[in-house]
Structures are given as C-alpha cells and as structure tokens.
Amino acid sequence: MPAQFRRTDPILRISFAAAVIVVATLAAAQPPETSRPNVVLIVTDDQGYGDASSYGSTDLQTPNLDRLGREGVRFTQFRVNPLCAPTRASLLTGLDSLATGMWRGPSEPARAAAKAKKRGKVTPDEDPDDAAEAGTVRRLHDDLILLPQFLQRAGYATGAFGKWHLGYEARNQPNARGFDEFVGFLGGAHPYWLRANSRLLENGKPLVIEGHTTDVFADRAIAFIRANRARPFFCYLPFNAVHGPMRSADRAADSGKPDWLAHYERRGVPPLRRDYNAVMSHADERIGDVLATLSELGLADRTLVICHSDNGGILHTYPSNNGPLRGGKGQTYEGGIRVPAFMRWPGVIPAGTVSTADAAHYDVFATVLEAAGLPVPERNGRFPVRGVSLLAHVRSAGRTPLPDRYQFWDLYGQCGALHGRWKLVGVIGNHHGRFDQAAREAEQTRFALYDLETDLAEKHDRAAEFPAIYTDLKDRHLAWLRQFVP
DSSP states (O other), X not given: OOGXXXXXXSOEEEEOSSOEEEEOOOOTTSOOGGGSOEEEEEEESSOOTTSSGGGTOSSOOOXXXXXXXXXSEEEEEEEOXXXXXXXXXXXXXXXXXXXXXXXXSOOOHHHHHHHHHHHSSOOTTTOTTGGGGTTOOOXXXXXXXXXXXXXXXXXXXXXXXXXXXXXXXXXXXXXXXXXXXXXXXXXXOOOSEEOTTOOOEETTEEOOOOEEHHHHHHHHHHHHHHHTTTSOEEEEEEOOTTOSSOOBTTBOOOOXXXXXXXXXXXXXXXXXXXXXXXXXXXXXXXXXXXXXXXXXXXXXXXXXXXXXXXXXXXXXXXXXXXXXXXXXXXXXXXXXXXXXXXXXOTTTSOTTEEEOSOOBTTHHXXXXXXXXXOOOXXXXXXXXXXXXXXXXHHHTTTOSOOOOOOEEEEETTEEEEXXXXXXXXXXXXXXXXXXXXXXXHHHTSOOEEEETTTOTTOXXXXXXXXXXXXXXXXXXXXXXXXXXXX
C-alpha cells in the first residue's frame, strides 16, 4: 500500500498517468456521518493584510470578517504563496506549490498555444513567457489527490463556486478533481459585471447569467448549503474579489456595486480606492449572508469556517493596503505572503482567540481532514505533506504551539525562507521552473536577513551580524529548491 494510505480510510483512488489503482478498505474507523462537521472554505483574492477592519483598516469596513475573528480565531502570522494559483494548489494538496507542479499559474500546452495565437501575449497571473518555458508545463501533477477528493470519497457533498485557476484541461477542472458541483471560471481573472460573453462555467458547460460575480458565487454557495443541509458538505467559495479588473489609472470603469460605491464616496474615499473598497465590502456582505444561512439552518455549531486571502495586496495597479508590511503580491516580503486569516467553529475554537503562530495555507489541508475524522496522509504524490493540522492549536486558544518548522518560497526567482523571527529574502532571475538553474544562481546571490520581531517592515539587513543564521537559512533554501529538480 502506498505510504500516504498506511491507515484505514474510505475508498481511495490514486490516479497515475498510465494506470488507476483502486484500494477498497472497510471504513470502521470512519466517524458516523452525523458527527462530521461541514466545512466552508472562503478565499478572497489579492486582499491585503491591512484590508480588514480587524487588521487596522480605517477606511474599509469588514464586519463579517471581523465577526469570524470575534467568534473564533484571527491569525496575525498566516502566510501563503505570493501569487494566486500556487496558493490554491498548496491549499488543496497540503504541499509546497513547487511540489504540485504549479509554481505559477497554469500553462497547459493547448491553453498556452490558444492564448498566444489569439492575442500574442498572456496575463501575468496565467502564462508568463511560455516560449521561455518550453518543456516546463505548469499544471497539477496527475498523482495528486486534492482535498475535495478525500472528502468526496468520505461521503461529503462537495461544491466550488468562484475562481479555480488550477487548470484548463478536462482532467484538471473542478469536476474531475473532487467537486460534485462547480460554478465559476477557470482562469486567473474575470470581469465582475457579467455579460453574454462571460467565461463562467457550470459543471463544465457555459453558463449565461447576468449580475455580479460576487453575488453569483455567493448565491450558488448558499443554494448548495441549503440543498445539502442533511449531510456533511464541503463548500469552497473562492471569490474573485478583490482581484482586477478594477478602476485604476488606466481604467475608468468601476467593478463595485453602486450602493457600496456611494457609501465610500460619502465617506470621502478617493475614486481608485473607492472601487476597491466597494468590491471588498460587497464580498464581506455576502460572507455575512453565508454565515446567516448556516445559523438559519441550525448548522453554525457543526460547521468549520475558514477564510483567508490567497496572497498580499497588489501595489502597482490599484491601491490595496498591506498595512505595516513591505512589498505586495508577487514578492516574498511579508506584504506579499502574510494575509488576513480567520477560523470559526463554535464550541470547538474559543471565541476571541488571536493566534501569533506561523500558520500557513497548506495547513488548511491537514486541518480539514482531521476535522472530518480522516487521516492526514504522509505524502501526496511524490512529496511529503508540508501542512500540519491547526486544530490542537486553535482548540487551546493558541496555547498549544505548532511544530517548529522552516517555511520556504520561490516564485519565478522571488525567494524566501522563514524560521521563527528570522526571514531570508532574495531575488534571482526568472528560472522558468528549472530548479537546478535556480539553485545554482541562488547559491551565488547574496540574500538579505531580517529580524521580524524587531523589524516587521524588513528594512534592516542583519546578515553580516548573524552569519550562522544566514547560512543555515540559505543552505536549507537551496536544499529545498534542489528537491524539485526532476
């Protein structure tokens, strides 16, 4: 039996490129269906660390996100990847993004060719410089089992409503990767106001619908919850809010709804920030509707709600807010990887908990599996699962520490490593997924060392003062990169 299924589990199927192995076991250890919690996983898109009231925002109100923190736990050091697709890949597999095959956005051959032919170039979130990446196709590895697949096979109803961004080919679309229902779009961005030529899909087929994407996704998520109230469900709600397109210096059109735009105009918020705030507050409002539905159906106490952003706020297009942090989306400074994050499970997570632990996106995978009474696999595909369950930590109101660990990042040459208070940051050339080349260049490149305990803004390089710490983090980062060399 493969290492990742050494313990009893429901029927599990491992997909490989050339074969399918079906392993059937008795599920005696599986908890009864009525005792398993529902899970609602909400992901906001490009929301900056300072873009929530409870994280210091003074011009943006997010009462429902703040409510999640008051009624559960708010994380102050929750980190993700600095870009959309890598975070989503880690979130659903428990792995470093490089281990999933998704070190940037998906670029499957047919999709890349079609995009190049159609417009001659591609968007930064999806397919950067595909000519330079010939032979290094970015897509989820075939041998990975995603979180919804584990839950689906354990009897959960599974639904995804929003942005996918993990593949365009049929084998990598949501319905092939564990979701019973999907309404959303496959790429990295989509206009908020829906027109006849929108790219929304419903279970693989074009969906023609009017309205605003935030409303469509929230409405479908609520309908899914209502339809599955009598059984355990996993509702994945990855909003495209607050990703572009949005009002910017080069774009006059608003993406926010008129009532929210008027609200922020009355508060004197400038036009660019006004549209951003309107989109974010609208998403927060609809999160409140999801929470209200859980309460109405008597499901709140039996539902684990997790919510976080997929990366830091973007800096160069429209005015998001990363608070006191340096940098933003696409960078491994804290502004690119530290995000607002909340968990709520009444009766399990003490209300009002504030966690300062170094939690991470890939911990969601293990946390949800443990909550569902399922074993956390030792490996997923070829690589060890990196995430750990956060349940013991949050159940204890943060008193039970997480395991001591190192965390690493690489995004087309934006490098980072973290251990406790110490953070290593460096930049090498875009290696286009050739990690042997990346490791060689990183070895010859001087990185900066920051003490986050005294220098949260990452302004003062301490590498010369602490050479042993610098060398330890650098060597570990190089070893981490080299494990992904084919």
